Amino acid sequence: xxxxxxxxxxxxxxxxxLAVDPAGLGGAWLKLRAGPVARRVTDGLGAAMAPxxxxxxxxxxxxxxxxxxxxxxxxxxAGRKVLRGGLMTGDAAxxxxxxxxxxxxxxxxxxxxxxxxxxxxxxxLDEGIEADETLPAxxxxxxxxxLTLDGVRLADCPEFDVDVAEARAQLADVDTSHAAxxxxxxxxxxxxxSLRAPLMAVKAARAHAALAGREVAGDEDISAAAALVLAPRxxxxxxxxxxxxxxxxxxxxxxxxxxxxxxxxxMIPPEMVLEAMKAHLPExxxxxxxxxxxxxxxxxxxxxxxxxxNRRGRPMAPRMGRLSxxxxxxxxxxxxxxxxxxxxxxxxxxxxxxxxxxxxxDIRIKxxxxxxxxxxxxxxxxxxxxxxxxxxxxxxxIELLLSEAYVNRDHVALIAFRGEQAELLLPPTxxxxxxxxxxxxxxxxxGTPLASALRSAYDLAGAxxxxxxxxxxxxxxxxxxxxxxxxxxxxxxxxxxxxxWAQAIRARAIPxxxxxxxxxxxxxxxxxxxxLGGAYLPMPRADAKRLSEAISTTLVPAQ
Amino acid sequence: xxxxxxxxxxxxxxEMKQALVLTAIDPKIGGVLVFxxxxxxxxTAVRALAALLPDIEMAKGDxxxxxxxxxxAELGVEASEMExxxxxxxxxxxxxxxxxVCGALDLERALTRGEKAFEPGLxxxxxxxxxxxxxxxxxxxxxxxxxxxxxASGENLVEREGxxxxxxxxxxxxxxxxxxxxxLRPQLLDRFGLSVEVSSPTxxxxxxxxxxxxxxxxxxxxxxxAKFADQERDLxxxxxxxxxxxxxxxxxxxxxxxxxxxxxALGADGLRGELTLLRAARALAAFEGxxxxxxxxxxxxxxxxxxHRLRRDPLDDAGSGVRVGRVIDDILVA
Numbered sequence: 001x002x003x004x005x006x007x008x009x010x011x012x013x014x015x016x017x018l019a020v021d022p023a024g025l026g027g028a029w030l031k032l033r034a035g036p037v038a039r040r041v042t043d044g045l046g047a048a049m050a051p052x053x054x055x056x057x058x059x060x061x062x063x064x065x066x067x068x069x070x071x072x073x074x075x076x077x078a079g080r081k082v083l084r085g086g087l088m089t090g091d092a093a094x095x096x097x098x099x100x101x102x103x104x105x106x107x108x109x110x111x112x113x114x115x116x117x118x119x120x121x122x123x124x125l126d127e128g129i130e131a132d133e134t135l136p137a138x139x140x141x142x143x144x145x146x147l148t149l150d151g152v153r154l155a156d157c158p159e160f161d162v163d164v165a166e167a168r169a170q171l172a173d174v175d176t177s178h179a180a181x182x183x184x185x186x187x188x189x190x191x192x193x194s195l196r197a198p199l200m201a202v203k204a205a206r207a208h209a210a211l212a213g214r215e216v217a218g219d220e221d222i223s224a225a226a227a228l229v230l231a232p233r234x235x236x237x238x239x240x241x242x243x244x245x246x247x248x249x250x251x252x253x254x255x256x257x258x259x260x261x262x263x264x265x266x267m268i269p270p271e272m273v274l275e276a277m278k279a280h281l282p283e284x285x286x287x288x289x290x291x292x293x294x295x296x297x298x299x300x301x302x303x304x305x306x307x308x309x310n311r312r313g314r315p316m317a318p319r320m321g322r323l324s325x326x327x328x329x330x331x332x333x334x335x336x337x338x339x340x341x342x343x344x345x346x347x348x349x350x351x352x353x354x355x356x357x358x359x360x361x362d363i364r365i366k367x368x369x370x371x372x373x374x375x376x377x378x379x380x381x382x383x384x385x386x387x388x389x390x391x392x393x394x395x396x397x398i399e400l401l402l403s404e405a406y407v408n409r410d411h412v413a414l415i416a417f418r419g420e421q422a423e424l425l426l427p428p429t430x431x432x433x434x435x436x437x438x439x440x441x442x443x444x445x446x447g448t449p450l451a452s453a454l455r456s457a458y459d460l461a462g463a464x465x466x467x468x469x470x471x472x473x474x475x476x477x478x479x480x481x482x483x484x485x486x487x488x489x490x491x492x493x494x495x496x497x498x499x500x501w502a503q504a505i506r507a508r509a510i511p512x513x514x515x516x517x518x519x520x521x522x523x524x525x526x527x528x529x530x531x532l533g534g535a536y537l538p539m540p541r542a543d544a545k546r547l548s549e550a551i552s553t554t555l556v557p558a559q
Numbered sequence: 560x561x562x563x564x565x566x567x568x569x570x571x572x573x574e575m576k577q578a579l580v581l582t583a584i585d586p587k588i589g590g591v592l593v594f595x596x597x598x599x600x601x602x603t604a605v606r607a608l609a610a611l612l613p614d615i616e617m618a619k620g621d622x623x624x625x626x627x628x629x630x631x632a633e634l635g636v637e638a639s640e641m642e643x644x645x646x647x648x649x650x651x652x653x654x655x656x657x658x659x660v661c662g663a664l665d666l667e668r669a670l671t672r673g674e675k676a677f678e679p680g681l682x683x684x685x686x687x688x689x690x691x692x693x694x695x696x697x698x699x700x701x702x703x704x705x706x707x708x709x710x711a712s713g714e715n716l717v718e719r720e721g722x723x724x725x726x727x728x729x730x731x732x733x734x735x736x737x738x739x740x741x742x743l744r745p746q747l748l749d750r751f752g753l754s755v756e757v758s759s760p761t762x763x764x765x766x767x768x769x770x771x772x773x774x775x776x777x778x779x780x781x782x783x784x785a786k787f788a789d790q791e792r793d794l795x796x797x798x799x800x801x802x803x804x805x806x807x808x809x810x811x812x813x814x815x816x817x818x819x820x821x822x823x824a825l826g827a828d829g830l831r832g833e834l835t836l837l838r839a840a841r842a843l844a845a846f847e848g849x850x851x852x853x854x855x856x857x858x859x860x861x862x863x864x865x866x867h868r869l870r871r872d873p874l875d876d877a878g879s880g881v882r883v884g885r886v887i888d889d890i891l892v893a
Contacts, residue, residue: 331666354672409744
């Protein structure tokens with residue numbers, strides 16, 4: 001953030017382009033916390049986007065508020081049909097604060113709006129702090145500009161006004177055939193797969209040229225468009241070979257480990273290790289885990305914890321509530337509430353046309369209790385210690401657990417720890433293909449930052465809990481943590497940190513299992529499982545006989 | 560309302576276009592699943608298809624799209640004449656409630672007038688047309704269950720809040736999604752007749768052409784659509800012609816045998832595979848004006864119809880298209 005004025009300049013440029021062609025560019029995704037700078041952005045929006053009126057959306061906005069429709073509350077009061085206009089009727093510059101909490105439901109609707117031929121655009125203010133708090137990809141893909149305005153000082157953000165009426169009129173006359181070719185090629189070199197990106201870049205170049213009064217989008221416009229639209233989406237930078245390596249996972253992840261480890265496991269292709277593992281993992285491991293959690297939390301059996309919702313599940317007693325698309329009215333309960341008052345109300349309003357007099361406070365909403373989705377958080381020890389020797393086997397074990405997760409429609413997340421700290425390889429997803437791919441690409445080596453892994457798992461469990469899912473933790477480690485939370489190799493501090501975080505996990509009664517990947521069962525791994533209050537399972541050694549059996553059955557195709 | 564992007568102006572993605580055209584000729588094929596990356600024109604193709612579909616006859620003012628006045632009367636709709644309306648293409652948005660999908664008690668009338676009336680949902684609107692679900696893999700499970708049930712029976716049955724309504728709901732289910740964001744349940748997978756995997760074109764020239772055309776369309780929709788009017792008309796008449804032709808296309812026994820052999824060799828569960836394969840091959844023959852189905856038709860539709868029916872390993876990320884291709888080569892040549 002040393003170039004903070006530049007970021008604001010970028011936003012100023014982006015805002016001007018957006019004002020020229022709001023429908024074509026879709027909008028902007030601004031990463032910025034609430035504060036004076038955010039205020040300046042939102043306050044300036046009305047002037048910048050004129051004549052589009054600015055309208056504020058909220059992430060929990062209901063469909064009626066968006067699209068309009070019958071206003072049931074007003075209808076009941078008035079006794080005749082009252083229609084209400086929605087926010088989405090008519091073109092506007094929409095502002096979506098707290099966009100990181102935007103549910104897929106709303107993202108789908110906003111995406112549909114941006115795809116349509118409306119003149120509207122959307123400014124999403126992403127106030128997310130954690131890496132997993134972000135705008136749904138379906139929406140960010142449709143917004144041309146992605147900017148991070150965090151850490152900018154207000155003094156560096158002069159107000160600006162946008163006068164683009166002239167440019168807007170010129171827009172259609174700009175020739176962009178050269179720009180289209182250059183930008184598409186560039187996008188493809190940057191590893192951007194979506195074709196929306198170059199398309200929006202072309203539009204940005206056109207708007208840029210129109211602003212400058214040029215009739216042909218030239219190099220200046222192209223580079224501005226590339227910087228604003230393509231650069232933030234780049235998966236890799238063209239021309240620099242080193243960077244490219246970062247993004248292309250090494251094809252042989254355990255290469256490094258072959259030198260240090262016993263070498264035996266690495267010689268065997270992963271499929272065969274998987275076969276060998278099958279014989280050693282007890283079936284229904286995940287099911288056992290559930291039971292154990294259920295016992296401890298004394299909540300009864302079942303796949304997930306219960307959450308109260310109003311959409312589905314087992315019915316609960318109705319309660320008072322307001323009408324919206326997200327709730328379901330319990331008609332019988334509503335009528336029952338209104339029934340005793342009918343005579344009184346009829347006396348008060350003898351001319352009311354309705355046959356049944358129902359007031360808004362009579363409305364009763366149905367509520368349901370449902371089991372929430374489960375998420376399995378795997379933390380894999382990829383350090384250079386004993387676990388390394390069996391990393392391939394650990395991966396095999398996870399694959400087996402993954403297929404069990406598939407059967408139960410669980411979500412899975414993957415944390416790997418090696419070197420200085422743990423890293424979230426895969427945020428919770430149902431895509432097992434992804435999980436498998438990330439797992440296969442996981443390299444080994446370095447220290448064992450177990451404490452950091454515990455913290456990451458704890459944080460992730462908390463985050464998924466907030467989203468209504470029930471987390472379960474699985475640690476595949478030998479329990480020999482030697483890196484403290486600050487990333488320094490200090491065994492004692494590491495032990496203390498581990499202890500602390502293990503207790504935190506235990507205190508929240510998050511079900512967990514420790515699978516010991518050490519060469520022989522370790523006391524430490526068992527101690528960790530006790531500290532976590534979870535199950536302990538030593539990963540059995542795949543002995544040579546079993547391995548060779550598995551190998552021969554794989555090599556000779558079954559006839 | 561601006562016209563949708565012309566179907567014939569979509570660059571590449573031939574497999575997807577072909578699958579959609581086949582369902583337009585024979586809706587019984589039972590739906591298309593389009594899986595692939597973002598920004599590959601999945602939604603564009605479905606929306607564009609709507610413009611190609613011929614108008615159909617339905618009772619005037621009938622929310623259930625009934626085929627005849629009698630059918631409408633049975634559902635309590637008073638219609639006096641038939642009218643031609645475009646084939647419905649209905650969007651099912653993510654997060655739609657059960658009420659919205661299958662219909663529910665008309666709340667406004669129930670609460671203000673104390674009347675019990677049914678308000679038809681999206682399923683009624685999609686009858687005899689298309690139901691399009693973007694990001695079908697993110698759809699909530701209870702909605703999926705509901706769709707499975709209706710797709711299997713061709714009928715929507717609502718039994719709650721004192722209502723008992725049954726109305727026909729036969730539609731072509733078109734789903735799109737990005738497999739990286741979540742898996743689709745095998746049961747739902749099986750309901751889609753054809754499945755297509757799309758990816759962004761890798762050729763730079765092709766990518767440039769996509770961007771050019773889309774940009775041209777967005778700058779001047781009417782002008783762009785006019786440029787493709789001839790091609791659109793040709794395709795539309797080919798579809799209409801194919802629909803008529805469909806009943807006359809003969810299917811030799813040899814082809815039936817080939818269908819069965821393919822399904823057995825691939826270990827596809829159930830007989831839905833054979834049926835879809837047969838229907839798709841016949842629709843392709845009708846589309847191309849052939850008088851009978853032959854192996855070339857079969858060969859071209861087999862990957863579409865069978866790819867998603869293999870009993871698969873959830874962790875196998877290599878596409879099953881390769882396996883299908885190998886089996887097709889084995890069986891159709893020998």
